[in-house]
Amino acid sequence: MGKTVVEKRRVKKAYRIKEIDTLLIASRTKEEAKLIAESRSYGVSVPLIYDVDLAQGIITMEYIPGKRVKDILNSLEETERKQLCQKIGESIARLHNHEIIHGDITTSNMIFLNDRIHFIDFGLGCKNGEMEAKGVDLHVLMEAFESTHSKYSHCFEYVFEGYKKQFSGDASAVMKKIEDIVRRGRYR
């Protein structure tokens, strides 16, 4: 076709028994392909899917030639970082508006290209309308910021600013959920 593609192959893991491996590979591949396609339909930047092979656990999709947010976030100017984080929040809100939970929002799973945030790796995603799921989704990102970008303590704040702008539900209820989750954490 002349296009650069990414073949996401869910690799068999030798450490787990065949039954678990097969179950996980098939279910995660199917779920991921569905979520990516659905996200795209709601205007969130994701790779275009060209083919899915459930038995082999392969999704063939568009290659996004940008930079991982993980690799650029720490080296931006504060205003650029703020804008980037706000964009991230707006994109997450668009997903949540349609009950799409990414499931693994870390800065390794976002590619910045053409001034847009592209989400990749929906492997742990699901459809879930509950407040809890949205809270957990954002909490994962919050933890990712704390463990990898801890020097810039306002990142999550900026993300939530963007989220609030785009989210069609009650953003403060989501924030309250996040605070609950933080409090629930062991030893907090």
Added chain:
Amino acid sequence: MICLGIEGTAHSIGVGIIKDVKGNCRILSNLIKTYKPEKGGIHPREAANHHATYIANLISESVQKADVDFADIDLVSFSQGPGLGPCLRTAATAARALALTIEKPVMGVNHCVAHLEIGRGTVRGCTDPVLLYVSGANTQVIAFAEGKYRVFGETLDIGIGNCLDKFGRAISLEFPCGPKIEELAKNGTRYLPLPYSIKGMDIAFSGLLTAAENYVSKGQSLEDVCYSMQETTFAMLTEVTERAMAHTEKQEVLLGGGVASNKRLREMVKTMARDRSATFFVPSRDVCVDNGAMIAWLGFLMYNSGLRMSIDESIINQRYRTDMVEVSWRG
């Protein structure tokens, strides 16, 4: 420097004496006494009473075994947290009393970080690992990142050891249930699907525990249920550990905590490491379980790097977070 460490976060009271030898930990003695409840789980007050009963003798025995005098001890460390309040207080009180008596400084240490540092201090080649720390109460994936020990993944509800113990109690096994479940699992042949619950980098065990208990009440063989429980929970732990290794780009994995004794878990993590061309480390059993030597070693590392703690500052912390530790001994 010779350091004496007192461990008392949960069911074990341990006293260990170490000597630092060119940056490595030489264990001179490491004695542990574990409280075994007659039935049910660990009752904090009863465990603390157990610790109070045995601590004084443990201290003298460990000094004797180490072939040192009290005057040779340069530092007294103790597990400051996290853990059960009454137990922590017993160990801390003993440590302060000893320190004041022999007129040497005291140092409270974080129990989870101690599990990691003893790996670095005693296992050759282990320098910068991702630690999968699996015990009764604790299940955390910890690694050094951006100047601190950070928790990359942890249990959202109960520790894996606690999950196995609860299941064991439900099928009338004696505490500790882990080894017996491991035995039963060896004879399991059928995989019974159980909830595979990972949320981001965190794991939940409660749903799985309930499902496992349901299988038993529906008449499934104990061997098959134990087998399925181990395979599922350990796969979840291995997966989260692998993801932390990918995220931090570290090439070493270390096991710690009582559940690290489980051979199936070791095998799984070792296989995962091999497939990523990473190295798998597990300390000897006597320092995998809760023990005083690891407390002594971490106390030494902290003191040696310039940290000091007054008696007032040595107050225990049941909720001592791994990432609250000032890691002054690592670059």
